[in-house]
Amino acid sequence: MDETRRGFLRAAGFTLLGASCASSLGACARALAGDPDPEALQAKRWAMIVDLPRCLQKEGCRACIDACHRAHNVPALPDPRREVKWLWKEPYEHAFAVEEREAEYGSAALKGKHVLVLCNHCDNPPCVRVCPTGATWKRPDGVVMMDEHRCIGCRYCVVGCPYGSRSFNWQDPRPFVQQVNEEFPTRTRGVVEKCNFCVDRLARGLMPACVEACRQVGPAAIGFGDLGDERSALAGTLRSRFSIRRKPHLGTSPQVFYIV
Amino acid sequence: MLEKALTGSRRYFGLVAILLAVIAAGVLAYLFQLSHGLQVTGLGRDVPWGLYIAQFTFMVGVAASAVMVVLPYYLHDYKAFGKLAILGEFLAIPSVICCMLFVFVDMGQPMRVANLFLHPTPRSVMFWDIMVLSGYLLLNIVISRVTFTAERRGLPAPRWIRPIILLSIPWAVSIHTVTAFLYSGLAARPFWMTAILAPRFLASAFASGPSLLILLCMLVRRTTRFDPGREAIQKLGEIVAYAMATNVFFVLLEIFTALYSDIPEHLHHFRYLYLGIEGKTALVPWMWTSSALAVLALFLLLIPRARKSDRGLTLAAVAVLGSLWIDKGLGMVVTGFVPSPLGHVQEYWPTLLEGTIAVGVYAVGGLLLTVLYRVATSVREELQA
Numbered sequence: 206m207d208e209t210r211r212g213f214l215r216a217a218g219f220t221l222l223g224a225s226c227a228s229s230l231g232a233c234a235r236a237l238a239g240d241p242d243p244e245a246l247q248a249k250r251w252a253m254i255v256d257l258p259r260c261l262q263k264e265g266c267r268a269c270i271d272a273c274h275r276a277h278n279v280p281a282l283p284d285p286r287r288e289v290k291w292l293w294k295e296p297y298e299h300a301f302a303v304e305e306r307e308a309e310y311g312s313a314a315l316k317g318k319h320v321l322v323l324c325n326h327c328d329n330p331p332c333v334r335v336c337p338t339g340a341t342w343k344r345p346d347g348v349v350m351m352d353e354h355r356c357i358g359c360r361y362c363v364v365g366c367p368y369g370s371r372s373f374n375w376q377d378p379r380p381f382v383q384q385v386n387e388e389f390p391t392r393t394r395g396v397v398e399k400c401n402f403c404v405d406r407l408a409r410g411l412m413p414a415c416v417e418a419c420r421q422v423g424p425a426a427i428g429f430g431d432l433g434d435e436r437s438a439l440a441g442t443l444r445s446r447f448s449i450r451r452k453p454h455l456g457t458s459p460q461v462f463y464i465v
Numbered sequence: 466m467l468e469k470a471l472t473g474s475r476r477y478f479g480l481v482a483i484l485l486a487v488i489a490a491g492v493l494a495y496l497f498q499l500s501h502g503l504q505v506t507g508l509g510r511d512v513p514w515g516l517y518i519a520q521f522t523f524m525v526g527v528a529a530s531a532v533m534v535v536l537p538y539y540l541h542d543y544k545a546f547g548k549l550a551i552l553g554e555f556l557a558i559p560s561v562i563c564c565m566l567f568v569f570v571d572m573g574q575p576m577r578v579a580n581l582f583l584h585p586t587p588r589s590v591m592f593w594d595i596m597v598l599s600g601y602l603l604l605n606i607v608i609s610r611v612t613f614t615a616e617r618r619g620l621p622a623p624r625w626i627r628p629i630i631l632l633s634i635p636w637a638v639s640i641h642t643v644t645a646f647l648y649s650g651l652a653a654r655p656f657w658m659t660a661i662l663a664p665r666f667l668a669s670a671f672a673s674g675p676s677l678l679i680l681l682c683m684l685v686r687r688t689t690r691f692d693p694g695r696e697a698i699q700k701l702g703e704i705v706a707y708a709m710a711t712n713v714f715f716v717l718l719e720i721f722t723a724l725y726s727d728i729p730e731h732l733h734h735f736r737y738l739y740l741g742i743e744g745k746t747a748l749v750p751w752m753w754t755s756s757a758l759a760v761l762a763l764f765l766l767l768i769p770r771a772r773k774s775d776r777g778l779t780l781a782a783v784a785v786l787g788s789l790w791i792d793k794g795l796g797m798v799v800t801g802f803v804p805s806p807l808g809h810v811q812e813y814w815p816t817l818l819e820g821t822i823a824v825g826v827y828a829v830g831g832l833l834l835t836v837l838y839r840v841a842t843s844v845r846e847e848l849q850a
Contacts, residue, residue, distance in 0.1 A: 286510060286511070288510060302806070305729070337595075338586060359591065360513040360571075361589070366806070369511075369809075375504040376502045395502055
């Protein structure tokens with residue numbers, strides 16, 4: 206082979222390699238430096254309150270669900286057995302695992318009422334405990350995160366979650382995302398996903414999509430704030446109102462509170 | 466030694482060809498699953514684990530059961546198991562490989578399997594299960610190779626192998642204990658969250674594994690000139706009798722606790738298993754078949770005259786295997802999900818494709834077993850001659 210041509214090709218190859226290394230290194234450095242947006246919302250312990258009586262005033266309202274699923278490219282899959290859901294409604298007795306007779310009398314007022322459910326971002330999350338690759342973990346501010354790039358799709362977390370809050374992608378979800386939000390990644394098939402307490406929005410100084418959407422349609426039924434800060438509005442509400450959590454006896458310590 | 470696998474009768478090669486064909490069908494089905502995702506299975510939101518993970522659980526038991534041959538032979542110097550030990554170890558090796566394959570075909574992102582080793586996470590029971598299973602595979606490969614090579618040369622096994630053999634005894638117990646811990650440590654699933662799950666798994670393993678070994682011995686005796694010995698096979702029958710009785714006892718203990726305490730979240734699962742809920746009864750006929758087979762097996766095993774006849778013992782072994790395969794390979798895993806933590810009663814039944822993949826995995830195990838048994842029996846025939 207012509208000596209100069211080989212030299213040229215080699216030089217060109219190394220140049221390309223070098224350039225791509227440099228550009229990806231630059232991106233890595235920017236990501237690692239990770240200067241947080243000065244506007245970013247921060248907390249010791251993020252938590253959520255769902256004011257059920259207020260939420261139930263608008264039965265059939267889907268403002269929060271639609272906003273959430275739009276913001277996070279959650280696919281609308283036709284088969285209910287294989288749905289992917291971050292935020293949805295379940296009958297009260299299912300959401301709170303209420304025993305039949307209890308549902309008939311003790312909490313009859315709420316029987317069959319549709320209650321908002323999502324990942325509880327447990328303080329002691331069983332999903333994190335069982336994950337064999339560390340693809341799901343808890344941040345210092347309490348948000349239970351999911352790395353869909355590390356997930357091997359074993360579904361042990363789905364099996365370990367006592368709230369049915371985790372969704373597995375049984376098929377390629379992308380064709381079922383109606384309008385792709387370019388600011389948030391879509392997922393591939395074969396991985397697990399769930400609510401992320403809108404960490405992507407918090408980092409930009411925005412409240413979670415569901416909270417904002419709910420506020421827009423009328424008396425705000427979803428509260429979000431810092432449980433670790435005594436002076437936060439959320440901590441104040443929890444001190445003054447009676448609230449319940451889903452399956453507290455399991456010791457997972459859910460961080461989503463329901464005012465009944 | 467492995468070159469023995471390349472020679473054999475037409476029947477041997479016929480069996481190998483059939484198994485290869487089944488494996489090919491399984492591989493094709495798996496490629497389809499790989500390109501379409503796990504939507505091709507019967508699984509879904511409410512029942513995220515099914516046939517694959519259930520077969521994995523069942524085969525861990527078969528793998529662990531080699532200890533029922535190894536322990537009497539090496540620890541108690543029970544000579545009659547001398548010829549059997551290698552058959553037990555050669556059953557354990559393909560069983561562990563089946564286990565690993567069943568977990569692999571269940572993965573949503575199989576190309577990321579290396580993440581299990583790149584990001585080892587000791588707080589997950591799955592991490593420990595992978596550790597003990599691979600360790601057990603290694604132990605059995607080393608032990609069977611060293612002892613069998615020595616035997617073939619007419620030498621005693623080297624001394625250094627003995628501590629390794631002794632280590633394999635608690636190790637066998639560990640693989641099924643840790644596999645039970647995968648399930649019994651989950652607050653989300655009351656059906657599995659019972660301390661008796663590990664002992665129950667072990668009891669059913671020590672009944673089903675030796676039953677399979679009995680059937681294999683009968684087959685070996687009929688198709689080759691190598692005879693593992695009547696006394697050894699009969700002793701296996703006794704082991705199965707004890708283990709099966711213990712297993713049935715453990716199941717009854719579980720049923721008592723659920724029924725008498727009358728706590729709905731425990732009761733629901735048993736109701737689903739044996740009666741069905743909300744008209745969903747897919748498993749009910751199977752579970753009653755399993756119970757009937759268990760009763761038949763116990764009847765045959767506990768009556769000495771029945772157990773001591775070859776036909777009675779064979780029938781008992783088939784009944785034990787059938788009963789426990791239904792119990793573990795069909796009922797145990799799926800029922801943990803019905804009803805789901807959200808109270809949904811969603812039934813699961815494997816698809817044809819899922820079944821083909823599972824049969825394909827079993828065929829891989831079968832092929833490996835055939836080859837290993839061909840080696841073992843032909844070396845034995847040589848030694849006898």
